[in-house]
Amino acid sequence: MSFPWAEEYKPKHPAMQWLDQRLPLPRLVYGAIGAGYPVPRNLNYFWNFGVLAGAALAIQIITGIVLAMHYAANAGVAFDSVESIMRDVNAGWFLRYAHANGASMFFIVVYVHIFRGLYYGSYKPPREMVWMLGVVIFLLMMATAFMGYVLPWGQMSFWGAQVITGFFSAIPVVGENIRIWLLGGYAPDQAALNRFFSLHYLLPFVIAGVIILHIWALHIPGSNNPTGVEVKGPQDTVPFHPYYTAKDGVGVGVFLLVFALLLFFAPNYLGHPDNYIEANPLSTPAHIVPEWYFWPFYAILRSFTADFILPAKLWGVLAMFGSILLLFFLPWLDKSPVRSSNFRPVYRVFFWILVVDVLVLGYVGGSEATPVYLMLGQITSGYYFAHFLIILPIVSALERTRPLPNSITEAVLQGKSGSRMSETAVDGNVAPAE
Structure with a gap:
C-alpha cells in the first residue's frame, strides 16, 4: 500500500483476531476494498465499470458452470443438447440466455472501461502495468468468447469457426499447421468442439486470476481520477468503503436492471438467427459474421x-x-x-x-x-x-x-x-x- 495514512486493520472480535494471526484474509479484503484503501475523492460514475466487469465475469462463471453440467461437447448432439437445456432443464432457458447475453454485457462494460482509460490517461506512468494487464484480460475475453460462440454448433457457430481459424492459414510456412492444430483436423468437427469447450471452460478462471493481478497492480500507485492529478495527502482521498461501495452498488443496480431488460424482453436481439439452424458443412450462410x-x-x-x-x-x-x-x-x-x-x-x-x-x-x-x-x-x-x-x-x-x-x-x-x-x-x- 502506497498510502501511509491508510487506516490499519485492527480486528476487535477474538475470533477475527485469531483468524488474522493465522490467515490474514480479512486484512487482505480490508486493504483491497475496505476502509483501508484510500481512493481519490473525485471519482465519477465512469469508475464503476471496473466493478461492473467483475460482476459480469461472476455471472458468466456461475451460469457457465451450471450449463456445463447439461451440455454435451459432441458434434452429433451438441445442437440438440443446447435445445434440451432451453426446453427441458429447469430454468435452462434463463441460464442459457443469461450466459449468452452476459457475454454481450461483459464486452459493453469492458469497452466503456477501456475508453474511459483512454480519455483520462489511465495508461500513463505509473500505471502502465495496470493497463497492459487490462489488455491481456481483453485478449483472453476475446478468445473465450470466440470459442463459446462455437459451442451451440449452429450454422453461424460452425462457419464462424471455419472462417476465423482459416485466417491462420495465411501465416507463411506454419499457418496451415497452426490451423490444423487449433481444430484438431482439417475442418471444425468433434476434435475442435472438444478443444473449444475445454478451453472455454478454463479461460474464465484464467481471466479471474489476471484480474487479481490487475487489481494488485492498481493498488500500488492507486486509482487515477478525472483530473489526472496524483493524490498529495489524506485530504485528497476517502476510504473506498463506504463511499465507493455505495456508489458501485448504484452502478451494479443499474447494470442488473439493463441486463434484466435485455434478458427478459430481447434475449435474441444481439444474436444471429442462423445460429438456431443446426450446423451444416454443405450449406454456407449468405452472410457470415462473428458476434x-x-x-x-x-x-x-x-x-x-x-x-x-x-x-x-x-x-x-x-x-x-x-x-x-x-x-x-x-x-x-x-x-x-x-x-x-x-x-x-x-x-x-x-x-x-x-x-x-x-x-x-x-x-x-x-x-x-x-x-x-x-x-x-x-x-x-x-x-x-x-x-x-x-x-x-x-x-x-x-x-x-x-x-x-x-x-x-x-x-x-x-x-x-x-x-x-x-x-x-x-x-x-x-x-x-x-
Missing part, C-alpha cells in the same frame, strides 16, 4: 483486398491482431505529461473522432462486404492506426494543455473535477474536505 463485439476487428480483417508484397489475407490477419497489440505500447506512444483529456483540448477532439471511427468500424464489420462498405472499412481502419501511430505522438508533443489544479481537493472545491464525458460535476459525490 457483434468482434465487428470492429472483423472490419479491419477484411479491409485488405489486394496483395502487396504479402498476401491480402495475411495483411488482414496482421492488422486485426495489430489493432489490439498496439494498445500495449500506448503508454509510450502518448508522451504528454497531462493525463486527463479535460485539460487536453486538442486530444479530446481526436478522442471523440476515434470513438466515432470505432463505431463505424463496428457497423461495417456487421454489414455485407459490398464495395461501399469495404471502402468505408478501409478508411476507418486506416484512421484507427493513424490515430495511435501518427496523430497521438504528434498531438502529445505539440499540444498546449490547460493549467492543472494544484490538488484533487482544490479541483473538487472549485467544481472543476467533473467528467466532461458525462457533463456532470462530482460535487457531493463524496464527503467534502475536512
Whole structure:
C-alpha cells in the first residue's frame, strides 16, 4: 500500500483476531476494498465499470458452470443438447440466455472501461502495468468468447469457426499447421468442439486470476481520477468503503436492471438467427459474421483486398491482431505529461473522432462486404492506426494543455473535477474536505 495514512486493520472480535494471526484474509479484503484503501475523492460514475466487469465475469462463471453440467461437447448432439437445456432443464432457458447475453454485457462494460482509460490517461506512468494487464484480460475475453460462440454448433457457430481459424492459414510456412492444430483436423468437427469447450471452460478462471493481478497492480500507485492529478495527502482521498461501495452498488443496480431488460424482453436481439439452424458443412450462410463485439476487428480483417508484397489475407490477419497489440505500447506512444483529456483540448477532439471511427468500424464489420462498405472499412481502419501511430505522438508533443489544479481537493472545491464525458460535476459525490 502506497498510502501511509491508510487506516490499519485492527480486528476487535477474538475470533477475527485469531483468524488474522493465522490467515490474514480479512486484512487482505480490508486493504483491497475496505476502509483501508484510500481512493481519490473525485471519482465519477465512469469508475464503476471496473466493478461492473467483475460482476459480469461472476455471472458468466456461475451460469457457465451450471450449463456445463447439461451440455454435451459432441458434434452429433451438441445442437440438440443446447435445445434440451432451453426446453427441458429447469430454468435452462434463463441460464442459457443469461450466459449468452452476459457475454454481450461483459464486452459493453469492458469497452466503456477501456475508453474511459483512454480519455483520462489511465495508461500513463505509473500505471502502465495496470493497463497492459487490462489488455491481456481483453485478449483472453476475446478468445473465450470466440470459442463459446462455437459451442451451440449452429450454422453461424460452425462457419464462424471455419472462417476465423482459416485466417491462420495465411501465416507463411506454419499457418496451415497452426490451423490444423487449433481444430484438431482439417475442418471444425468433434476434435475442435472438444478443444473449444475445454478451453472455454478454463479461460474464465484464467481471466479471474489476471484480474487479481490487475487489481494488485492498481493498488500500488492507486486509482487515477478525472483530473489526472496524483493524490498529495489524506485530504485528497476517502476510504473506498463506504463511499465507493455505495456508489458501485448504484452502478451494479443499474447494470442488473439493463441486463434484466435485455434478458427478459430481447434475449435474441444481439444474436444471429442462423445460429438456431443446426450446423451444416454443405450449406454456407449468405452472410457470415462473428458476434457483434468482434465487428470492429472483423472490419479491419477484411479491409485488405489486394496483395502487396504479402498476401491480402495475411495483411488482414496482421492488422486485426495489430489493432489490439498496439494498445500495449500506448503508454509510450502518448508522451504528454497531462493525463486527463479535460485539460487536453486538442486530444479530446481526436478522442471523440476515434470513438466515432470505432463505431463505424463496428457497423461495417456487421454489414455485407459490398464495395461501399469495404471502402468505408478501409478508411476507418486506416484512421484507427493513424490515430495511435501518427496523430497521438504528434498531438502529445505539440499540444498546449490547460493549467492543472494544484490538488484533487482544490479541483473538487472549485467544481472543476467533473467528467466532461458525462457533463456532470462530482460535487457531493463524496464527503467534502475536512
